[in-house]
Amino acid sequence: MRMLQATLALAQRVEKTEIDFCAVGAGVGMPGGAASIEVGGGRGVCGQPGSPMNKVLGLGLGVTVTDEDLDALELFYDERECPIQIELCPLVSTDLVARLQTRGYVLKGFENELACELPRDVPTTHDLKVEVLAGDGDDEAFLRATVEGFAVPDSLPVPIQPAQDVVETIGHVMRQFIHPDIVRYLVRIDGEPAGAAASVITNGVLGIFGTGTRPAYRRRGVQSAIVAKALESAIGRADLAIATTEPGSISQRTFERFGFQVLYTRAILLRT
Numbered sequence: 261m262r263m264l265q266a267t268l269a270l271a272q273r274v275e276k277t278e279i280d281f282c283a284v285g286a287g288v289g290m291p292g293g294a295a296s297i298e299v300g301g302g303r304g305v306c307g308q309p310g311s312p313m314n315k316v317l318g319l320g321l322g323v324t325v326t327d328e329d330l331d332a333l334e335l336f337y338d339e340r341e342c343p344i345q346i347e348l349c350p351l352v353s354t355d356l357v358a359r360l361q362t363r364g365y366v367l368k369g370f371e372n373e374l375a376c377e378l379p380r381d382v383p384t385t386h387d388l389k390v391e392v393l394a395g396d397g398d399d400e401a402f403l404r405a406t407v408e409g410f411a412v413p414d415s416l417p418v419p420i421q422p423a424q425d426v427v428e429t430i431g432h433v434m435r436q437f438i439h440p441d442i443v444r445y446l447v448r449i450d451g452e453p454a455g456a457a458a459s460v461i462t463n464g465v466l467g468i469f470g471t472g473t474r475p476a477y478r479r480r481g482v483q484s485a486i487v488a489k490a491l492e493s494a495i496g497r498a499d500l501a502i503a504t505t506e507p508g509s510i511s512q513r514t515f516e517r518f519g520f521q522v523l524y525t526r527a528i529l530l531r532t
Contacts, residue, residue, distance in 0.1 A: 262377065263521060264375055264376070264377065264521060264523060266351065266523050266524045268321065268322050268351055270375075270523070271321055271349050271351050271523075271524065272301075272318065272321050272322060273463065273465060273500070274373060274375060274465070274500075274502050274523065275302070275317045275318035275321060275349060276303075276317075276318060276462075276463065277460075277462050277463060277465040277467050277502060278317055278373075278467060278502065278504065279302070279303045279305065279315070279316075279317040279318060280303075280460075280462050280463075281442075281460050281462070281467050281469060282305045282313040282315060282317075283296055283303070283305050283313075284439060284441050284442060284460065285313050285436040285437055285439060285442065286305050286307035286308070286311060286313035286314075286436060287307065287436070287439075288305060288307075293307065294306055294307025294308070294311075294313065294314075295307070295336070295340065297332070297333065297336045299319075299329045299332050299333050299336075300319050300320055300323060300325035300326070300329035300330070300333070301318055301319060301320055301321050301322055301323035301325070302316055302317055302318030302319035302320065302321065303316070303317060303318055304316040304333060304336060304337070304344075306336065306337055306340050306342050307436075308432070308436075309342065310432075311432075311436065313436065314342055314343075314345060315345045315346070315347055316333065316344065316345065316346040316347065317347055318349070319333075319346055319348065319352070319356075320348070320349075320352035320353060320356045321349055321351060321352060324353070325352075325353075325356055325359075327359075330359070330360075330363065334363075334531075343530060343531065343532045344365075344530070344531045345368070345528060345529070345530050346360065346365065346528075346529045346530075346531075347371070347526045347527070347528050347529075348526055348527045348528075348529060349373075349524060349526055350524050350525065350526070350527070351524070357527070357529075360529055360531075363531065364531050365529040365530060365531045366529065366530055366531070367527060367528070367529060368528040368529065368530040369528045370507055370525050370526065370527060370528065371504055371505070371506060371507065371525070371526050371528060372504065372505050372506070372507050372512060372522045372524075372525050372526075373502065373504055373522070373523045373524055373525070373526060374502065374503045374504070374505060374512065374515050374516070374520040374521060374522055374523060375500060375501065375502045375503075375520060375521065375523045376500075376501050376518065376519040376520040376521060377499060377500060377501075377519075378466065378491065378494055378495060378498055378499050378500060378501050379491065379495075379518075379519060380495070382488050382491045382492045382495075382518070383488070383518075388447050388449070388480075388481060388482065388485040389447070389448070390445050390446070390447055390485050390486055390488075390489035391445065391446045391447070391448070392443060392444070392445060392489070392493070393443075393444040393445070393446055398446060399435075399438055401446055401448070401453040401456075402434075402437075402438070402444055402446055402453070402456045403431055403434055403435065404453050404474075405446060405447075405453040405454060405455050405456035405472060405473070405474055406434045406437070406456045406457075406470055406472040407431045407434055407472075408472070408474040408475065409455060409456070409471075409472020409473045409474055409475075410434070410470075410472050412475045434470065437458045437469075437470055441460060442458050442459070442460050443458065443459045443460065443490075443493070444456065444457070444458050445457050445458070445459070445486045445489055445490065447482045447485055447486060449477055449480070449482075452477075453474070454473060454474055454476075454477035454480070454482050455471070455472060455473035455474065455477060455482035455483060455485075455486060456470070456471075456472060456486070457469070457470055457471035457472070457483075457486045457487075457490065458470045459490045459493075459494075461494060461497055461498050464497075464498050464499050464500065465498055465499075465500045465501070465502060466490065466491070466494040466497075466498040466500065466501040466502070467501075467502050467503070468487060468490050468501065468502070468503045468515075469503070469504070471483050471486060471487070471503075471511060483511065483514045484514055484517070484518075487514060487515065487518055488518070491518065501520070502523075503515050503520060507525065
């Protein structure tokens with residue numbers, strides 16, 4: 261499998277796929293759904309308070325971002341009383357970062373964007389059954405797996421009991437993944453939901469999102485089984501697969517075993 265080069269065209273394709281997924285999950289265009297704005301070469305989504313779908317991607321990729329663009333973007337979020345989270349690809353002009361800082365944006369963190377060409381054959385390294393959920397079937401099992409998976413980060417050496425408000429917030433967010441255009445995956449172990457994830461294919465790109473494994477079932481190949489299933493299902497329908505992970509996380513290592521590489525690292529800038 262050849263190494264990918266982080267070209268401007270590839271970055272634009274990746275950013276568009278991910279923000280389009282956010283738009284679908286947040287219900288853009290649906291009654292009561294999120295709002296969306298296209299500006300400065302990128303797209304912003306604003307929906308339910310606290311939703312991770314509320315973000316701006318692709319800003320400044322291949323285009324010059326004007327002060328009028330930034331004014332329009334800020335007005336869009338300010339009217340909805342929502343913080344602005346801009347996730348910047350490193351291929352943007354460096355002056356954009358300085359201009360955002362002068363407007364009150366602060367660095368919140370980083371995230372890695374991983375990608376790989378879709379392989380012809382996906383290695384089978386597990387014996388776990390991965391269910392592909394249709395419609396709204398098994399909603400509660402899917403939510404239990406993803407909510408508990410995200411509420412307890414895999415970076416913690418000893419799992420903790422998350423606060424109830426954290427569980428409720430994540431559950432509210434993960435319900436947005438229950439959408440007819442989003443494919444959901446579920447692994448059960450001994451009849452119990454162990455892990456889950458979601459995927460979408462747009463513009464020939466497979467995006468794998470929301471992979472979560474309950475603490476009691478970690479280190480048993482659950483995430484690997486789901487990634488393999490998602491890749492297998494996309495053969496012949498997509499030529500590129502992407503995923504976003506926390507830098508240095510266990511999830512990143514899982515994707516890398518399937519041939520994913522870190523394409524670039526985004527800077528996450530926030531203005532409250």
